[in-house]
Amino acid sequence: MPIEEAVKLLSKLKPAGEGSLMFEEERVILTTATFLVDALKMLPEERFGKISRNHIP
Amino acid sequence: MSEHKYGMVPSDLRQLLGRLNVDDDGRIAFEGERYAFILQKLLVNALFIEALSVLGVSLKTLIRPFSVLVGGSLARHLIDKLGVPPENVLEDYAKFNSIRGWGGIEVVEVDLDAPKVIVRMRNSAFARGVREAVSNVKEVFPFYDCPWGCTFAGVLKVALEKTGRQVPELPYEEVKCETIGNECCEWHVRREN
Numbered sequence: 001m002p003i004e005e006a007v008k009l010l011s012k013l014k015p016a017g018e019g020s021l022m023f024e025e026e027r028v029i030l031t032t033a034t035f036l037v038d039a040l041k042m043l044p045e046e047r048f049g050k051i052s053r054n055h056i057p
Numbered sequence: 058m059s060e061h062k063y064g065m066v067p068s069d070l071r072q073l074l075g076r077l078n079v080d081d082d083g084r085i086a087f088e089g090e091r092y093a094f095i096l097q098k099l100l101v102n103a104l105f106i107e108a109l110s111v112l113g114v115s116l117k118t119l120i121r122p123f124s125v126l127v128g129g130s131l132a133r134h135l136i137d138k139l140g141v142p143p144e145n146v147l148e149d150y151a152k153f154n155s156i157r158g159w160g161g162i163e164v165v166e167v168d169l170d171a172p173k174v175i176v177r178m179r180n181s182a183f184a185r186g187v188r189e190a191v192s193n194v195k196e197v198f199p200f201y202d203c204p205w206g207c208t209f210a211g212v213l214k215v216a217l218e219k220t221g222r223q224v225p226e227l228p229y230e231e232v233k234c235e236t237i238g239n240e241c242c243e244w245h246v247r248r249e250n
Contacts, residue, residue, distance in 0.1 A: 006079035013094075015070045018180040021158030026096050029182055030073075030157040033091040035127050040104065 065139055066149045073156050088138050097158075101186025114200040121207045121229070128211030136219055143219035147174055150212045158182060159205060165243075169220060172227070173247030174213050176206060181242055184235035194236055202231040206244025213246055225249075 016022045021029065067073035078086045085092045108116055132150055135141040141149045151162040160181035167174050183203045191197050210227045217224045225248045233239035 006083065010074050010077065010079075013070065013074065015156075018161035019155040019159060019178070020161075020180055020182070021070065021156075023094070023096075026098065027182060027185070028094050028096055028158055029100060030092055030094050031100075032127075032131065033093050034130065036093055036095060036100075038123060038127070039100075 066135060066141060066153055067156055068152065070156055088134070090134055090138075097182045097186050098189075101183055102190040105183070105186065106190045109198055109201070117200065117202075120204045124204050124207035125211035125214070128208030129215045130211070131208075132212040132215040136215070143216045144169065146216050146219075147176075147209065147212055150209075151176065154205075160184070160242075169213075169216060169222060171247060172213060172217055172222070172225070173245070174209055176209050176244045176246075177233075178203075178205060178242045178244075179235070179240070181205065181235050184242060187236045201236060202234055203236055203242045206231055206242065206246070209244060210246045 012023055013028070014022050016027070020027055067076060073087070076087060077092070080086075085094070112119065128150070131153070132146050135146055135149055135153065136143055147167050148164050151164045154160075155162045159178075160183075161179045163177045163179075165175040165177055181203060183205055187194055187198075187201070187203075194201055207229050210229045213227055214224050227246050228249050229244060229246045231242060231244050233241055233243040235242045
């Protein structure tokens with residue numbers, strides 16, 4: 001991803017009071033990739049497939 | 058000479074964004090740790106609710122130990138990479154989570170000698186997402202409590218370990234839950250008497 005594109009996307013993030021973070025109209029969370037992958041691993045593999053760190057872009 | 062940079066835990070979103078590195082492949086990193094932005098609607102409203110629906114109350118036996126590890130891992134990162142004194146790591150962990158969108162977190166009481174920590178969270182992403190996805194949470198998931206408080210058991214464990222104290226079993230209890238209508242979530246983590 002070109003750095004300009006990343007900067008443009010990050011500039012759309014806005015704090016929205018009391019610990020919330022918005023990207024345009026959606027609430028988002030910045031999480032460690034480890035948390036995300038390990039959380040996704042809890043989902044049943046037969047329904048979601050096998051999750052690995054390669055799935056985090 | 059210590060390379061620690063205490064005081065360098067970002068105190069607002071602008072500071073945090075200024076310290077994120079994005080590489081050519083779009084990978085985001087903060088102080089050497091990889092991060093990702095995720096929509097609350099995806100993480101909580103969809104994935105977490107799916108896991109709750111499929112696994113039911115047994116999800117707790119997965120989420121609690123996992124959350125303790127998550128909290129502990131980030132606490133170690135704050136101490137080892139950012140130089141946060143272990144005595145302050147609970148407050149800085151709370152601040153860092155608030156900036157990243159999890160909700161407004163307040164550490165009400167910390168006592169490393171007891172040991173115990175009392176934490177409140179308002180505007181929780183979990184509470185909001187679960188309420189949006191399920192209108193009658195108490196009926197659908199009567200066992201429900203918000204999982205984020207468990208992470209503080211992990212942070213407290215690391216604070217105790219890093220200050221040379223014994224690390225006992227630290228049961229966790231959610232005494233208020235924003236999801237089911239309280240004004241905030243409140244968690245107590247303390248040694249069992």
